[in-house]
Amino acid sequence: MKIIIINGPNLNLLGKREPDVYGATSFEDYFVSLQQIYPTIDLSYYQSNVEGELITKIQEAGFSYDGIILNAAAYTHTSVGIGDAVKAIITPVIEVHISNTFARESFRHQSFISPNAKGIVIGFGLKSYELALQSFL
Ligand code: DQA
16 A cells, blocks of 8 residues: 655644644654655655645656555645645545644635545644554554
């Protein structure tokens, strides 16, 4: 099974960025632990701070991978282009958020991803990614 985790802007700073909200672990460290727990899954990881690069990666993976786990971060709430990319592909997308976006500012309650996501995992910290991964198994 071929799964990719795609992370959007500022998630390269996990571990350093607002640790009270996002935790103290870097995504690189968390990703290694996921690979160790699920050695039979062909799991890859991509991060970009650039909207168009995220769209290109969604398109690249979107016709050959078995699943995409997408945390589009702030672009979740603003990007029609990423929402359209999720709609355009055939690979199922699980939308993930580390924090509970519905317990935060109202602008985080809107998502351009959700209408075309297969499912949504929100608010379980980094564990949200593992829960999304399990949904593909
Ligand atoms: C986030 C929530 C977004 O509102 C925020 O802009 C992020 C991270 C999360 O994983 O909790 O950067 O997607």
